[in-house]
Amino acid sequence: MALRALRSSQGLLQATRYSLSSSPPVLNLPRSLISSLSEQSILEELSELLPINPKPLNPRPINQKPVSHTDLASVSDGFLSPAEKLRGVFLQNLTGRFAIDSALSSTGVDLNLEVFADVVDRGSLGGAPMVLLLDWALKQPKISKCVEIYNVVLKALGRRKFFTFVEEVLTRMKADEIKPDLETIDILIDSFVSARRVSKAMEMFERLEEIGSKCDTESLTIIMRSLCRRSHIRVANSLFNKMKGRILYDGVLYNEIIGGWARFGRVDKVETFWATMVDDGFDPDKVTFSHLIEALGRAGQIDDAVNVFEKMEREGCCRHTVHYNAMISNYISVGDLDECLKYYKCMSQDGCLPDRDTYEKLISAFIKVRRVADALELFDEMLSRGICPSTGMVTSFVKPLCSFGPPHAAMVIYKKSRKAGCKISLKAYKLLLLRLSRFGKCGTVLKLWEEMQKSGHTSDKEVYEYIVDGLCNIGRLDSAVLVVEESLRKGFCLGKVVYSKLNNKLLEMNKVETAYKLFLKVKDARVLANSQSSVKCSKLKRHPHKLLQHGSKSCFKKQIFLSYMGIILLLASVFYLILIKEKLSVGSISSTIMATLFAKFFQYKSVKKETVLIMPAFGVQLESHFWSGRVNRRFVPLSKILKPVINECVTPVTCYWSLALILRGDEELTIVFQEFRPPVKMLIPVWKALCKATTCKENSIST
Numbered sequence: 001m002a003l004r005a006l007r008s009s010q011g012l013l014q015a016t017r018y019s020l021s022s023s024p025p026v027l028n029l030p031r032s033l034i035s036s037l038s039e040q041s042i043l044e045e046l047s048e049l050l051p052i053n054p055k056p057l058n059p060r061p062i063n064q065k066p067v068s069h070t071d072l073a074s075v076s077d078g079f080l081s082p083a084e085k086l087r088g089v090f091l092q093n094l095t096g097r098f099a100i101d102s103a104l105s106s107t108g109v110d111l112n113l114e115v116f117a118d119v120v121d122r123g124s125l126g127g128a129p130m131v132l133l134l135d136w137a138l139k140q141p142k143i144s145k146c147v148e149i150y151n152v153v154l155k156a157l158g159r160r161k162f163f164t165f166v167e168e169v170l171t172r173m174k175a176d177e178i179k180p181d182l183e184t185i186d187i188l189i190d191s192f193v194s195a196r197r198v199s200k201a202m203e204m205f206e207r208l209e210e211i212g213s214k215c216d217t218e219s220l221t222i223i224m225r226s227l228c229r230r231s232h233i234r235v236a237n238s239l240f241n242k243m244k245g246r247i248l249y250d251g252v253l254y255n256e257i258i259g260g261w262a263r264f265g266r267v268d269k270v271e272t273f274w275a276t277m278v279d280d281g282f283d284p285d286k287v288t289f290s291h292l293i294e295a296l297g298r299a300g301q302i303d304d305a306v307n308v309f310e311k312m313e314r315e316g317c318c319r320h321t322v323h324y325n326a327m328i329s330n331y332i333s334v335g336d337l338d339e340c341l342k343y344y345k346c347m348s349q350d351g352c353l354p355d356r357d358t359y360e361k362l363i364s365a366f367i368k369v370r371r372v373a374d375a376l377e378l379f380d381e382m383l384s385r386g387i388c389p390s391t392g393m394v395t396s397f398v399k400p401l402c403s404f405g406p407p408h409a410a411m412v413i414y415k416k417s418r419k420a421g422c423k424i425s426l427k428a429y430k431l432l433l434l435r436l437s438r439f440g441k442c443g444t445v446l447k448l449w450e451e452m453q454k455s456g457h458t459s460d461k462e463v464y465e466y467i468v469d470g471l472c473n474i475g476r477l478d479s480a481v482l483v484v485e486e487s488l489r490k491g492f493c494l495g496k497v498v499y500s501k502l503n504n505k506l507l508e509m510n511k512v513e514t515a516y517k518l519f520l521k522v523k524d525a526r527v528l529a530n531s532q533s534s535v536k537c538s539k540l541k542r543h544p545h546k547l548l549q550h551g552s553k554s555c556f557k558k559q560i561f562l563s564y565m566g567i568i569l570l571l572a573s574v575f576y577l578i579l580i581k582e583k584l585s586v587g588s589i590s591s592t593i594m595a596t597l598f599a600k601f602f603q604y605k606s607v608k609k610e611t612v613l614i615m616p617a618f619g620v621q622l623e624s625h626f627w628s629g630r631v632n633r634r635f636v637p638l639s640k641i642l643k644p645v646i647n648e649c650v651t652p653v654t655c656y657w658s659l660a661l662i663l664r665g666d667e668e669l670t671i672v673f674q675e676f677r678p679p680v681k682m683l684i685p686v687w688k689a690l691c692k693a694t695t696c697k698e699n700s701i702s703t
Contacts, residue, residue, distance in 0.1 A: 082109040083118040090129045097132065104136050111140045113149060120156040127162035131169065145176050151184055158191025163200070166191070170211050179212040186222050193226045198235055201226070221253050228260030236260055237269075251282040255291065262291040265298030290322040297330030305330055321352045328358065332365045340365065354385070360393050367400050372409045379413060388420050395428045407435040411444070418451075426457045433463060437470025442479075445470045461492040468498050472505050481506075481518055488525045530617055607675040612686055616693045620661070622672060640664050644690035646683055659683045661690075 080088070085107040094100050109115065116137050120130050134153050137143045150173050157166045166188070173180065180188075185208065192201035205223050208215050220243055227236035240257050254277040261269035270292055274284065289312055296305035309327055312319055324347050331339040340362060347354055359382040366375035379397075382389070389397075394417045401410040410432060418424060429452045436445045445467060453459065464487040471480035480502055487494060499522060506515040611623040619637040626632075642662040647669075649658050657680040660669035672686070 081118075082107075082111075082115045083122065085109055086115075086119045086133065087123045087125065090125060097135075100132055101136050104133070110142070111137055112142050113152070116143065116149065117152045120153060125156075127157060127160070127165035130156060130162075131165055134169070145178060147173075147178055147181055147184060150178060150180075151187060154184065154191075155187045158187060158195075161191075161195050163192075163195075163197075174211060182218055182222065185213060185219050186226070189223045190226045193230045193232065198227070198232055202235070202239070215247065217248055217250055217253065220247055221256060224253060224256045224260075228256055228263070231263070233260040233264060249280065251277070251285060251288075254280075254282060255285070255287045258288060259291045259294075262295035262298070265295055265300075267295050267299050267301070270295045284317070286317055286320045286322060289317055290320075290326045293323060293326040294329065297326065297333060302330055302334060319350055319352060321347065321355050321358065324352055325355075325357050325361065328361055332361060335369075337365060337369065337371070354382075356382075356387050356390070356393070359387065360396070363397060367397060370404065372401070372405075376409060376412060379416065383416060383420055389417055389422050391423050391425050394422055395425050398428045398431050402431045402435040406439060407432065407441070410435065424455060426452075429457060430462055430466065433466040433470075437466045437473065440470065440473045442470045442474050442476060459487075459490070461487070461494065464492055465494055465498045468494060468502060472501050475505070477502070477505055477509060477511065477514075481514060484518060485521065488521055491525075491529070493522065493525050493529050610673050610676055612672055614689050614693050620690065620693070624674065636661060636663065636670065638694060641690075641694050644687055644694065645669075646680070646687050657683055659687055
């Protein structure tokens with residue numbers, strides 16, 4: 001079958017070449033007859049054979065004003081949102097603050113705080129563009145120098161871990177005499193803690209007075225909440241003990257530290273801080289009791305948690321929804337869902353209405369044990385009570401439902417959530433598209449794809465792959481080809497697995513011409529994508545594939561000093577031996593050996609770092625950066641590289657691995673890292689990237 005398809009494709013190609021290369025037929029008519037034929041008569045004759053209008057179209061007057069470039073630009077700008085227009089300015093790689101400000105002003109965007117937040121929150125702006133955008137925004141009439149706009153920038157910078165620019169923005173706030181509020185402190189502390197820079201967060205808390213804030217109870221509560229939520233409970237405990245006596249504590253602060261220990265099931269710590277809280281004159285409230293119930297449940301003491309829950313009214317604390325949620329969580333942890341339903345039904349009898357957290361825990365637990373009917377029933381009850389699920393809740397429900405069985409239950413939750421006004425995430429759409437395509441529900445897939453685009457989500461490579469895969473499963477190959485062409489127009493090249501599946505299906509259906517045309521389009525798109533990525537790599541990003549750097553500059557200064565000291569000590573020992581050559585001893589020889597080892601150990605390396613820059617369409621550039629500032633660069637064209645290899649070098653003293661290039665016409669190997677000797681775990685990713693760029697098989701490890 002494949003052979004017949006190949007032969008038919010060859011015949012079709014030859015026929016296509018012949019028809020394209022053949023010249024049009026020539027009519028041997030007399031010159032007088034040709035001159036007598038008019039255009040109108042020809043059109044009348046052709047109108048009887050073909051469905052065309054014999055009347056000629058009215059041509060456009062010559063003096064009509066053509067469409068200008070500015071009009072086309074204004075029409076194209078109508079498809080972009082204000083935030084996309086402003087982000088597009090930074091894609092032009094303009095140089096100079098004046099050029100960037102002029103380009104931002106020429107967009108004609110009526111900037112306000114919402115548009116500014118949309119620009120910095122979405123997209124992939126760097127730290128420097130955000131600061132430049134902030135400077136331009138503060139000059140606009142509808143933007144004032146307030147703490148809200150600085151909070152937006154600080155939150156965006158902290159989420160992307162641009163802490164150098166965070167310090168710059170804080171310096172500008174201090175220069176503009178804008179004092180940070182509690183939201184600013186929360187953003188700063190949480191940014192450092194979420195990035196696992198706890199020491200920086202502690203340092204920021206200690207210097208709050210330098211940026212215009214205060215180290216009071218509220219700021220301490222913020223950092224304690226962030227540390228406990230991120231599971232840094234020991235750091236929070238030490239900070240709690242350190243600041244005691246310097247800052248006035250309250251019940252909220254005690255609840256934070258008790259809740260932090262409760263997440264780890266440390267009942268002893270919870271009881272200790274409970275007693276300290278009572279000694280300081282603060283009565284436990286509903287939050288404190290919920291933390292105690294949670295700690296007992298996580299420690300496996302379910303009976304004690306039930307006793308505390310039943311004795312709450314005796315202590316003067318009425319039962320609340322958070323207490324029922326804690327009991328439901330405890331029984332979920334032991335797998336007793338019937339008791340969870342029992343406490344859920346008792347909530348309404350005690351006058352405690354279930355909240356979103358209650359339904360999220362129950363529905364997730366029922367879906368986990370595949371009791372889908374009970375989960376859907378609870379979901380309907382939640383919607384009937386007027387509780388709208390959040391975007392994350394819907395995604396957490398859809399994800400496990402799309403991992404087993406038909407996608408009916410996931411689609412029910414999706415439709416009801418969308419009808420209730422909940423915004424569906426792109427991840428949930430992808431999960432549904434993948435599951436529906438595997439079950440061959442292409443009509444639902446196309447409808448869901450249309451709803452996804454209406455909700456504001458853009459299609460990416462994965463979405464197109466899922467749709468093409470589903471269309472191939474039911475044999476709608478023409479529709480799949482149209483989807484592939486649309487993805488190529490938008491710059492997305494499908495994966496090899498999906499494309500191979502579609503290509504094989506087309507060949508099986510004897511659609512060789514369609515398969516060949518699609519192959520040419522995919523080939524051109526991949527060549528364009530590779531060229532664009534290589535240009536970005538070489539011109540804009542210049543991110544090396546691997547960067548080897550040893551130590552900091554201060555460490556190398558110390559190493560230079562120790563290296564010279566070792567050489568001086570070695571020379572002094574040698575001269576001392578020469579002077580006392582008649583009185584050699586074991587001590588003098590041993591001192592010389594120690595000086596030699598000292599000088600060898602602290603040997604100075606002038607190379608700061610070595611870089612490998614891989615450009616798939618051009619070649620490989622090797623760079624060596626020295627501490628003096630000098631840079632040695634060597635460019636190896638891709639056509640000259642025969643094969644990259646990893647060698648195991650064995651010497652009488654040591655054994656190490658090295659990465660080398662075999663070049664055409666060169667007898668010796670070209671060592672990639674000449675000074676440094678990185679481990680083989682670091683060399684293998686670089687070697688694989690080189691093999692992929694040079695289209696070599698990954699089997700070139702030699703000894």
